[in-house]
Amino acid sequence: MLRIDRLTKNYGKFPALKGLSLEVPDGALHGFVGPNGAGKTTTMRILATLMPPTSGTAYVDGTDVTREGQKARKQVGYMPDFFGVYDSLTCREYLDFYARCYRIGATERKRMGSQLLELVQLQDKENEYVDALSRGMKQRLCLARSLIHDPKLLILDEPASGMDPRARAEMKGILRTLREMGKTVLISSHILPELSEMCDSLTILDHGELVFSGTVDELSDRMNGNAPLDIRLAETAGAEAVEEAVRCLREMPYITEILQEEPFLLRVRLEGGEDVCMAAMRELVTRNIPVCDFHRAPMNLEKVFMEVTQDDA
């Protein structure tokens, strides 16, 4: 559905995107994650035909968005991170206005308007003025607007930003429904856990470069390989055992960092894979250090995000 090929964008001398390549399959809910200034919005604006790239191309269902703007706009629905609404228009008129902008006929406009208001749970607000809606409702209405021409690809730039937890939950529900409807959704956020719950796959950008692209499980697997070791010692052994364990670990050449997280819990970073872990454990046991728990520290997605974009942090 979406293929991005070596996309580059420079703002003057500042490179916002550095040869981004990416593919999103049909019907996928793809998360676009990165810290502020990573290039997410730039990529999305290029895909929405609002901005030409410096070089590279992007195809939506085979249409080159950089050359065939009009054709691409029919296939792309775009919801920006910040947007305003028109005063003195009701929700129904608001949708009708954008439907007319997409040159949709009267019958179809009416049908789509009703369906979309129902989808975003605003059917009871149909005749209320848009500027009187809450922020969450405006976000949902804007989502309905981006769907008014039945696009194949939906680009949502931080759709849940500034929403309260209830509104976020409602937005997630709507996105799940969209996935069930078979829409391909590209959704950005700088909060990785928020996306991981609903996305099939993720792309992490940092400083305009692709850091990771794959499924959430692949990301977790990759990061778990680098996760620190948590070593818990028996409390009955006393503080001497902890000192002995630290001394022992310092002698191991592959240990890079030792942190005492709790009185009897040591967090250890090491260079190497499973064999190094096994060697460390064997050494501790051989020296009669009372280890009662030894495992890789679980990496939650927040940590993964910080880890992946650690240079920026």
Added chain:
Amino acid sequence: MMLNPILSFSAIRRMRSFRTMLIVIAYVTALLLAALTMLSGFIRDDLYLNMMQRGPLCHALLLAAQFLMLVLIAPAMTSGSIAGERERQTLDLLLVTNTGSFRIVAGKILESFALLALLIVCALPVQCLCLMTGGVTILQILIGTLFLLAVALACSAVGVFCSSVCRSTVVSGVMSYIVLLLIGAVTMLPFVFGYPQRITDVVYDAARYAELTPEGARAMLPKLLYLNPGFGLLCLIQGQLHVLTDLLTGRGWGRIYCTWLMMDRADCEVIAVICAGGLILLSAVLAGAAALLIRRRTRAAKQ
């Protein structure tokens, strides 16, 4: 064919605003009071006017008043048309639709023009009061209205053009007034620097002047003048009153005097109609330029 959605929905929003009604009432009331004051003889009598002269004078002054009000109102109304969309962050939502840039700009211009046209049409009955005294024909009123409509369109186009260039509504408003002044000044340049000597030659040669046809006279006037809204207004006033030539006779204002005589010969109303055409053409050019700029300015926006 589907009506331009920008036009129809902006009109809906504008007509729901209380301010629009106030503008219409204020505009018509001001003109009505001016017309009644003039017609009821409250003006000074040292202008040796009789009733037959009072009608044309009233009509000419109403035209001038409307012209001034349009030039003042239009930029203020249109300065936020595109810049306001940028400020409200609704422009991107429009640009990602299948509505082309030109259609967006045309919608904005026509929406503003529609309100100005409403003002002009609402003021028509006031203009028609001048018919009561005689000396003014319905055709003159219609030509005057056509000219004012063209001025309204041109002012709207200038406002929308500036609005597509500027990021802020305030800057766009100021720029609109400056651009209008510049249009007035630049189109007067041939009059100041490249004034055709042949006009003076013809005017001061009684035989050649007598033989001069209206078409010939129109051909001799500098073409750029036809894009000057002020020139069009002067033509209408001269066509109504024929006082401008009298005022200048023997005062040594050679070029202006000769031009007035040429205007008389060329048929003032026809020149006003040509001016209206010129202003419509200018509006189309400005609309095209605005359509080109609207996307470039958006593209230039940083992350």
